[in-house]
Amino acid sequence: MEHPILLISIILEKLGLPIPHGPVGNTFLEKLCEPYMTYTWFVMIFLVVVGKLTLSNVEMIPGKGQNFWELIIGGMNDFFNDNMGKELTEKLFPMIATFALYIAVANLIGLIPGFMSPTSSINTTLALTVIVWVTHHIIGFRAHGVNYIKHFLGPIPVLIPLMFPIELISNIARLLSLSIRLFGNIMAKETLLGILFMLAGAYFAPLPIMMLGVLVSVVQAMVFVLLTVVYFGQANEHAH
Amino acid sequence: MAKLSTEMIHLLGNYGHIGFTFVAAIFIGLGGGIYLDEKFFDGRTSPWFTFIGLAFGIAAGFKSLFDILRTQAAKPDDTDSEG
Numbered sequence: 001m002e003h004p005i006l007l008i009s010i011i012l013e014k015l016g017l018p019i020p021h022g023p024v025g026n027t028f029l030e031k032l033c034e035p036y037m038t039y040t041w042f043v044m045i046f047l048v049v050v051g052k053l054t055l056s057n058v059e060m061i062p063g064k065g066q067n068f069w070e071l072i073i074g075g076m077n078d079f080f081n082d083n084m085g086k087e088l089t090e091k092l093f094p095m096i097a098t099f100a101l102y103i104a105v106a107n108l109i110g111l112i113p114g115f116m117s118p119t120s121s122i123n124t125t126l127a128l129t130v131i132v133w134v135t136h137h138i139i140g141f142r143a144h145g146v147n148y149i150k151h152f153l154g155p156i157p158v159l160i161p162l163m164f165p166i167e168l169i170s171n172i173a174r175l176l177s178l179s180i181r182l183f184g185n186i187m188a189k190e191t192l193l194g195i196l197f198m199l200a201g202a203y204f205a206p207l208p209i210m211m212l213g214v215l216v217s218v219v220q221a222m223v224f225v226l227l228t229v230v231y232f233g234q235a236n237e238h239a240h
Numbered sequence: 241m242a243k244l245s246t247e248m249i250h251l252l253g254n255y256g257h258i259g260f261t262f263v264a265a266i267f268i269g270l271g272g273g274i275y276l277d278e279k280f281f282d283g284r285t286s287p288w289f290t291f292i293g294l295a296f297g298i299a300a301g302f303k304s305l306f307d308i309l310r311t312q313a314a315k316p317d318d319t320d321s322e323g
Binding site (some may be wrong): 128134162165166167170172173174176178180181220222223226227230234 | 249250252253254256257261263265267268269272281296297298299300301303304307311
């Protein structure tokens, strides 16, 4: 289900760019102008601009903007250190922190009328999840080499024919569950808000759902990051 | 952030995905079985790989369930133990 009004799509249409009317565009330019693409770019520009404005001159005694970022970045750094160790945190902090900020902002932006969450499209969440999934295998191979396969063989050698498919399936299930959980939660929030807005928007019917939406957005971003950190930590550990 | 809410986030993150992971494992097992039957063997082995895949999928679901429980039970004592 589409939003009734999408500001960026309207602006782009006024500029003469083709906006797809179905969920998927036909030509390359239409695919680029799909709402989830344009809003992804919007979130990226928003994050870069806000970072530039608040952190352009870093001072010894932090001001308002710098204080905010120090709180968030410091909290995330401690959290990653606790869950996956210092080494991995030093290597992968930029990637996971970017994911966290991007997903949080992308979830919350859907609460503003005229905007939509890019994460309410399965394409966005699946892309994020594939990056995380491939990265955790790369971490495993770099940490253990060929012995990484022992992660998938179970504890007893006799049971390898039984355990290997099971481990493989449960590993691929991570790909599915991580992407569909984020997509499903945010899409449900967006759809519910849209329907309530059309039915009884004049009587503030979407207001309670909007409050829940703030909670869902923040919690889903945190859950995605927590699971990412847990998977990276597990890939780095020794096989049981 | 207050301690209570961080703990809640931890619980949600650790246990909130049990249902989805379980179902995803079953569906991937079933889908793999159906793919083997219909595309790889052209329907000659028709119901068998579907059933085998379903069984492996259910087993994988339970295995991921036990994994979640075991890692969480082991966590408070020593975080860096071997699984």
